[in-house]
Amino acid sequence: MRAVALAGLLAACAYRPGSFTGPEGPFPGQYATTGCLDVAVGAADDPAATGQVVELHVANRCDHAVTIDLRAVRARGRDTAGRERVLAAYDPQHEIRPLPLEARQVAREVIELQVVGAARTPLVSACLDVAALGGAAGPREVCLTSERVP
Numbered sequence: 001m002r003a004v005a006l007a008g009l010l011a012a013c014a015y016r017p018g019s020f021t022g023p024e025g026p027f028p029g030q031y032a033t034t035g036c037l038d039v040a041v042g043a044a045d046d047p048a049a050t051g052q053v054v055e056l057h058v059a060n061r062c063d064h065a066v067t068i069d070l071r072a073v074r075a076r077g078r079d080t081a082g083r084e085r086v087l088a089a090y091d092p093q094h095e096i097r098p099l100p101l102e103a104r105q106v107a108r109e110v111i112e113l114q115v116v117g118a119a120r121t122p123l124v125s126a127c128l129d130v131a132a133l134g135g136a137a138g139p140r141e142v143c144l145t146s147e148r149v150p
Helices: 002-013 130-134
Strands: 030-034 037-043 052-060 066-068 074-079 084-089 099-101 106-115 123-129 141-145
Touching: 030 130, 030 141, 037 130, 037 141, 052 123, 066 130, 074 106, 084 123, 106 123, 123 130
Parallel strands: none
Antiparallel strands: 030 037, 037 052, 052 106, 066 099, 074 084, 074 123, 084 106, 123 141
């Protein structure tokens, strides 16, 4: 009987596909679905950051584990002069690596995107192609406008 009760509790904690809601409530930001993933991308504030800080909520909508690869996400942004810039995750300690996300589970990550090959460049917007996050085909872009312009 205890095993049945535990199974019921675990099922109640599982992610419901398309809900964009985790244990802490609705995901903040712009929503996209790509392959097995429901993704929310929102702007985050970090006064010490020199690039665009984004908060990602990723939920596995499938009944099997999916590998999440933040390194595969392609990003671009616009600077205050209107120029389009290629962005990459700031990872000075090489901590970003592919990791599995179990079936019907949710993950949250905050990353800083910086302009590739340029000195500090203030950004007013950033767009991320989240399709590659879980290995899905085709572009699935989510764009944000920066809440702060340095």
